[in-house]
Amino acid sequence: MELKGITREWDSLKKDAAARAASAAPYVKEGKIVDAKDAVALLEAVIKPGDKVNIEGNNQKQADFLAKTLCQVDPGKVHDLHMVQSVLTLPEHLDVFEKGIAKKLDMSFSGPQAGRIAEFLKEGKLELGAIHTYLELYGRYFVDLTPRVALIAATKADRHGNLFTGFSTEDTPAIVEATKFRQGIVIAQVNEIVDELPRVDIPGDWVDYVIQSPKPFYIEPLFTRDPALITDAQVLKGMMAIKGIYGEYGIKSLNHGIGFDTAAIELLLPTYGEELGLKGKICTNFILNPHPSMIPAIESGWVESIHCFGGELGMDEYVAARSDIFFVGPDGSMRSNRAFSQTAGHYAIDMFIGGTLQIDPYGNSSTATANRVAGFGGAPNMGCDPKGRRHSSEAWLKCGEEYGVKEAMWGPVHRGKRLVVQLAETFREKLAPGFVEELDAFALAKNANLPIEPVMIYGDDLTHIITEEGIAYLHKCRNMEERTAAIRGIAGFTEVGMKADPKETLRLRDLGVIKTADDLGIDMSRANRSMLAAKNVHDLVVWSKGLYNPPAKFRNW
Amino acid sequence: MELKGITREWDSLKKDAAARAASAAPYVKEGKIVDAKDAVALLEAVIKPGDKVNIEGNNQKQADFLAKTLCQVDPGKVHDLHMVQSVLTLPEHLDVFEKGIAKKLDMSFSGPQAGRIAEFLKEGKLELGAIHTYLELYGRYFVDLTPRVALIAATKADRHGNLFTGFSTEDTPAIVEATKFRQGIVIAQVNEIVDELPRVDIPGDWVDYVIQSPKPFYIEPLFTRDPALITDAQVLKGMMAIKGIYGEYGIKSLNHGIGFDTAAIELLLPTYGEELGLKGKICTNFILNPHPSMIPAIESGWVESIHCFGGELGMDEYVAARSDIFFVGPDGSMRSNRAFSQTAGHYAIDMFIGGTLQIDPYGNSSTATANRVAGFGGAPNMGCDPKGRRHSSEAWLKCGEEYGVKEAMWGPVHRGKRLVVQLAETFREKLAPGFVEELDAFALAKNANLPIEPVMIYGDDLTHIITEEGIAYLHKCRNMEERTAAIRGIAGFTEVGMKADPKETLRLRDLGVIKTADDLGIDMSRANRSMLAAKNVHDLVVWSKGLYNPPAKFRNW
Known part of the structure; x- marks a missing residue:
């Protein structure tokens, strides 16, 4: 040799x-x-x-x-x-x-x-x-x-x-x-x-x-949302989400993104969720930072476990006192771990749900704007269909069963699909549209010379969009044309929505690809802040039996 | 309240x-x-x-x-x-x-x-x-x-x-x-x-x-392959892989599955790979157990880093002496970690390549047999397109650019695609066919009452199949019919291959969807064991300068 x-x-x-x-x-x-x-x-x-x-x-x-x-x-x-x-x-x-x-x-x-x-x-x-x-x-x-x-x-x-x-x-x-x-x-x-x-x-x-170090490390209360700022429109979307998705699919394990939309859902579980008889059937296992807005659902016995990416200011004492729910060490304090939480968020949960800024007619969604190179943290990892998944659950199998291109893409094999849900408003503050013909991500890619557009969630991974107009069950669509029509059908008076063909929208409602609040049997007159289990931060403190200690900027009483 | x-x-x-x-x-x-x-x-x-x-x-x-x-x-x-x-x-x-x-x-x-x-x-x-x-x-x-x-x-x-x-x-x-x-x-x-x-x-x-414990824990030399048992057919497939895939796409970061097929590739790098001028251009970063068959490539300066799921019997001294390559602690011995290696294998590498037992006409592949509930370990996690990936590489972008259904599935967004390669033989030992009209996984799902067929790698994740007949570049196909035709075209005399339409196979060769060894410019007469950098375990020990200490059952000199 x-x-x-x-x-x-x-x-x-x-x-x-x-x-x-x-x-x-x-x-x-x-x-x-x-x-x-x-x-x-x-x-x-x-x-x-x-x-x-x-x-x-x-x-x-x-x-x-x-x-x-x-x-x-x-x-x-x-x-x-x-x-x-x-x-x-x-x-x-x-x-x-x-x-x-x-x-x-x-x-x-x-x-x-x-x-x-x-x-x-x-x-x-x-x-x-x-x-x-x-x-x-x-x-x-x-x-x-x-x-x-x-x-x-x-x-x-x-x-x-x-x-x-x-x-x-x-x-x-x-x-x-x-x-x-x-x-x-x-x-x-x-x-x-x-x-x-x-x-x-x-x-x-x-x-x-x-x-x-001369001073303790800097830490930001990134996951705290004051219930007082939740709008009636967010309550409506939350009710649609709980009835039309959580309940419909039986979602037990999930992650909630940051924002008022998901905070609203968290605060509707002990009220609207309870009324629908869903306790124990949905929302039992979370991958989640310790959101203060989860306190009422935890205290009402909805939640079995929460594993955390990191902590949240003011929540340490509450979390330590709830060691049956959170991952707490022998010394009595929590251990978070972003690597394992993201692993679980990718592979071990049935649904990711969060907010976005823009959705295009293909279903691609992004929070990128033309002149800010921001990235998406963990959202794409949880907001995608993890192809290496091999365990089943009711929710995952049902979503796979409904997948409109399954024969064309999968052949005869039975598979499931992760639910990836985006909550959007047709118009946000300052009338910024939630639906656009081209994502700002395209301009950003050009401006910053990026090889790929920074899309947060890809259209073929996205299964559901919820707006105040209704829910689009995008994964049911059989081709790109149908997917685009379904998106236009719930995009309201945005440029994307204005191109909707009312007949096609009706056809998609008949097929169950689009469901309005009405279709879901939700009484719109009840969709307001009175449905929330906590109306403000003080309510959260009361629910926590004084264990939650909000940062000063959230104490307005 | x-x-x-x-x-x-x-x-x-x-x-x-x-x-x-x-x-x-x-x-x-x-x-x-x-x-x-x-x-x-x-x-x-x-x-x-x-x-x-x-x-x-x-x-x-x-x-x-x-x-x-x-x-x-x-x-x-x-x-x-x-x-x-x-x-x-x-x-x-x-x-x-x-x-x-x-x-x-x-x-x-x-x-x-x-x-x-x-x-x-x-x-x-x-x-x-x-x-x-x-x-x-x-x-x-x-x-x-x-x-x-x-x-x-x-x-x-x-x-x-x-x-x-x-x-x-x-x-x-x-x-x-x-x-x-x-x-x-x-x-x-x-x-x-x-x-x-x-x-x-x-x-x-x-x-x-x-x-x-009364005895040290049991450990098995699972990743050791004796070069003496590598066949000429495996050498041929390895040469096709290196020229037609590794070199063609510029694969720098990758995982090799267990088996003689990939061991052959490892032993061809210092010979055939060197001859093609690929050193430094491919195979620089691995996620891999410490395969003994990697020693010649490491010693020849091909490899920059290897992170390991676990160890391999007899390799501890060699690995400890190569701390520039492996992850070694301050005490001088390696630390493996399957969780981080699988994370890297899922998200941070451009290619997974490994062997399989059966492939169906849709491209689904599996090592499952009808009466054995075996599972796949880490293969599906690495052998899939990780949809949450957002960083680019030359290989990933090229594969995405070639993706035949990209407009239909992705719309106008630029994306890449992980290379997932299966090495198969048209007939294995005892004439067991490598291509079948229906995977044994279907019978197993029925027998064991599983909700989904235990498919190792899904057809829509699989990008390339290599047999002794040639390489099928499956991701280039524009629909299921074309994918099936490409598979039949390299399936030889199996029931799947016998249904190939020779005209369609020729058309796919013209399109570059199928490439034979000839198409790749490989001289078949050179495809034999003389190309291997080590012919037996003793050669590996010599390459390692005596640092590799093979288990007794591999010592036959």
């Missing part, structure tokens, strides 16, 4: 990590502790030009001190970084590009920084790798986007580097595992360094440095 | 766990250690009738001592268990049903026990929940299939219950996190109890009891 193996080092990453650790050694005090005042020097010692760097930023928990610190490094020493991180929320996440410290970006969601990303792209200050769903990005951490250095956030640490992430575990395990086991460097900012942790969430062996 | 909340306990699971711990207290020695001789008593103390119980059994690592122990409990005390576990490999996994200890089963893969499951189903000894892919089952651990008691396996433990799982971490983190944070009980069998672990993989806070 002629042996052609090459001669090279096979542990260069390990040696490089050791060299970086040697440069950082002067800043390390007891155990793995580094002083906040030495944070800039630490980053300059362990980060090299061109490194892939992750700053933990997820829906809520932000490694904000380390983000600020990275902005203060000398761009002469640290530059051309490739940021691989799920969420860009803080100004500092973009400042590193302005300062020439970072160059390339791979991410999932950018919220408030979306406009600046688009601007930087145009100005050539930032090179965009791709926009991902959360789980997809975690996957790439183990393939071709492994961070060389991870800057993460935890609640507490001990001096050995063991971390307590508890209620806000979020992305931390996925980031740390990928980084540390590929010989990378993990730096944690923590709110507090203690002698003994309530429990260990991340073993100290996986963490290189711990810094007590 | 009228408050309708119910009055109930909200921490019944926690109280119940405490009561079970109290019953188990007499058997606990120092820290969390229980003697092997008390194992039966421990299980009788902590398991209650009707519990959901997980026995860790995955592709390789088996909690075999605890599986045997569970068979020895008194069925009068412990019965009607609902087993939720990914793999059933050991006889004991089925014995618990025979003995009346367990009743219901949710699983992913059953390999050698597949026939007995089918038998037990018929006899009413076992009630089947569903067959899942691995990642799907882990998702349900966090929704509606959370284990009450988990019986897991680790390499080492300390007396505080901290675990070292190292090379064979596999499913452990997913099982333990779901169980322990829903107030469940975690029992670990370990090969050794030590004072200090090489590193902590699972924190002791998450583990209740540790038992040193």
Whole structure:
């Protein structure tokens, strides 16, 4: 045998990590502790030009001190970084590009920084790798986007580097595992360094440095919706959803997106849902952040389990006191975990339901606008038909049975289909139409030079749209023409709806592809706020028996 | 506000766990250690009738001592268990049903026990929940299939219950996190109890009891293929795959299924792949167990990274010495993790390629046979188009661009498509045909009363089939008729192939939907074993510079 193996080092990453650790050694005090005042020097010692760097930023928990610190490094020493991180929320996440410290970006969601990303792209200050769903990005951490250095956030640490992430575990395990086991460097900012942790969430062996940050990490009450702001139109759509979808299919396991539409549904379960006799038959198992608007349904005994992506401000005491429902550790506090919650949200639930900004006549929906590169977080992962699913449920089988192109696409095999539901308004605030002939995503793709239009949910994955006009059961359609007609039929007076052919709409109503509130037997006169189990935040506090502690901005009593 | 909340306990699971711990207290020695001789008593103390119980059994690592122990409990005390576990490999996994200890089963893969499951189903000894892919089952651990008691396996433990799982971490983190944070009980069998672990993989806070088992846990060399058994036909298919798919699409990130077909490809990279100038252009990032047949490609500098589901017997020293390629911990040994590898395999790679037993004229493929309930492990999760994917790559975009029904299904949106490739032989051993008019999965669904046929890969997910006759580029087909004709065109003298219309086959060759070895410019006379970079296991050992230590049954020199 002629042996052609090459001669090279096979542990260069390990040696490089050791060299970086040697440069950082002067800043390390007891155990793995580094002083906040030495944070800039630490980053300059362990980060090299061109490194892939992750700053933990997820829906809520932000490694904000380390983000600020990275902005203060000398761009002469640290530059051309490739940021691989799920969420860009803080100004500092973009400042590193302005300062020439970072160059390339791979991410999932950018919220408030979306406009600046688009601007930087145009100005050539930032090179965009791709926009991902959360789980997809975690996957790439183990393939071709492994961070060389991870800057993460935890609640507490001990001096050995063991971390307590508890209620806000979020992305931390996925980031740390990928980084540390590929010989990378993990730096944690923590709110507090203690002698003994309530429990260990991340073993100290996986963490290189711990810094007590001057202030606790930033966290946002992203999932709190004040019931006082729910409209009658949202109540109507909620009633249609419960009767025409939840009840119709027997949806037991599901995820609710963020927003007032799904908050309305949550607050209708103990009233309208109860009246329809659906308790125990729907909504028993959720994948969900701890939404305060879930409290009445939980207290009324609707819910068996909730696994959480992350936490929600003010809900920690309530969640800890409901350990039969939430995933709570031996120490008594919750453990969230976005990777497992998204896995469950992709594969183990029967329905995803959430709001959108725009839907086109093909059923593609998106929250993208022409000049904001925002991403969709976890929505595409939950709002799609997971083709690798092989377990059945009543809801999944029924939706598959109804699929209009099943013979053409599937042949003789029996399969099911995930329910993917979008709640839309024909017109939103400032008369922005909910239905458009072309999604803004097309303009954005052109403006930002993206290879694919940033569509949140694809038309062939979308099974139902609910507007105040009715429900379109899109998956029943037998071709694209029928799908388009069904969408036009519930799109009201938007440009899309105006092209509806009334005869075709009637035909689709006869076929059960479109159902109005009337068709569903819903008494419109009852569709108002009086149906809600809680009318305001104070009601939620009462339902929680005082365990829910809303942030100041939601306390108006 | 009228408050309708119910009055109930909200921490019944926690109280119940405490009561079970109290019953188990007499058997606990120092820290969390229980003697092997008390194992039966421990299980009788902590398991209650009707519990959901997980026995860790995955592709390789088996909690075999605890599986045997569970068979020895008194069925009068412990019965009607609902087993939720990914793999059933050991006889004991089925014995618990025979003995009346367990009743219901949710699983992913059953390999050698597949026939007995089918038998037990018929006899009413076992009630089947569903067959899942691995990642799907882990998702349900966090929704509606959370284990009450988990019986897991680790390499080492300390007396505080901290675990070292190292090379064979596999499913452990997913099982333990779901169980322990829903107030469940975690029992670990370990090969050794030590004072200090090489590193902590699972924190002791998450583990209740540790038992040193009389023998190290059972592990099988599942991914080892002796190059001496690779056939010339497999070499031909491998050359077609490399030229007609890997090179054609520029596949950089991928997974190889188990089997001689993909082992052939691995051994052709340093020879035929090199000759085609593809080094650095294909096969840089893998999701893969540490296949010994990957050694020549790794040593020749083809591979940048490999993340592993689990380990492979004899490969630990080689992997530890290649920390630039594999995910290796600070202690120097690998950490595998099936949950993250499957996540990456679903979302972060461009191609899945593997073998199958049967393909039908619709493109559905399956390894199911009429009287064996076997499941597919991770294949459906990787062998499907992940609809939640939002990042692009050259390969993914090209495959989407070629998709024959894209206008009909997608409308005007640009999208990509995962490559899903099946390697098939028109006739296997004993003349079993690789193409059939109806999959055995249909008979199995009827026999075992399954709601859906256990299809491994669905026709609409499958993009390419390779046989010795040629490659069918199925995704290019514009309708089911064309797809069927393309399949018949490469199905040789099987019943499916005999129905091919030669004119239609020629037309499809003109369209590039079918390509023969000739069409691909492959010199058939070179398609033989001399092309392989290693001809036998000894060659692999030489390539590895003695670091690969094959199990005895593969040492024939």
